[in-house]
Amino acid sequence: MSGIKHLTGLCCLMLASCASIQPTDRTPQTPIQSTIPQPSELHWSGRLQIDVKGVRTLHMANDFELDVSDQEGELRILGPLGSTLAVITWGTPEMPATLESAQMSPRVQSFDNLDSLMSHWLGTSIPSRTLLGWLQGQAVSAPGWQFSHTSNAVLVAHRFEPEPAVDFKITKSSD
Numbered sequence: 479m480s481g482i483k484h485l486t487g488l489c490c491l492m493l494a495s496c497a498s499i500q501p502t503d504r505t506p507q508t509p510i511q512s513t514i515p516q517p518s519e520l521h522w523s524g525r526l527q528i529d530v531k532g533v534r535t536l537h538m539a540n541d542f543e544l545d546v547s548d549q550e551g552e553l554r555i556l557g558p559l560g561s562t563l564a565v566i567t568w569g570t571p572e573m574p575a576t577l578e579s580a581q582m583s584p585r586v587q588s589f590d591n592l593d594s595l596m597s598h599w600l601g602t603s604i605p606s607r608t609l610l611g612w613l614q615g616q617a618v619s620a621p622g623w624q625f626s627h628t629s630n631a632v633l634v635a636h637r638f639e640p641e642p643a644v645d646f647k648i649t650k651s652s653d
Contacts, residue, residue: 520546522613524631524651532642534601546610568592602642609635613648 523543530536540563541556555564568575568591575592577599578585589595597603605620612618612625612633619625622639631652637644 520544520610520613522648522650525649526646527648528600528644528646530600530602530642530644532602534642536600544613566592566595568595600644602644604637604644 521544524541525539526542527539528536541560543554543556545552551568553566554562555566557563563581564577564579566575566577570591573591575589575595577587577589577595587595589598592606593603596606605623608618608620608623608625612627612635615627615630623635623637625633625635627633631650633648633650635644635646
């Protein structure tokens, strides 16, 4: 169960700049200021790997499916045989983010926003808006982070400061 908790935090890394997938209209009260264009549609599936190297060390690797459309997003964490281990939905920073997994109690957990969910699970913050730009192939930067696309299908990022160091790799499946 602990691995699932930590894995879901990684998934949050990729998605924090999108809006809620809730069925009701949740227009943000305050406009979001971002220099990274928001995608109208984004679909990635493949493999996530993350290592947090600090007092609280963490290693995880799972398959995933990510869908972002306009102001909505959903991330599914998959098990070795393709079953869904967890589903994360999120909204703008002003909207709640949820994590649902049958392996947790309670089954659905809600957080004020995706950044709160991510910090809870990983124990550290991640530049989620920048990460979404990276997934779109944009050459954006974040203080303390080094980013590269080793190919059109592989994203590698390393946080060298502040502590803890964080490494992650996202490998996109062939379409």
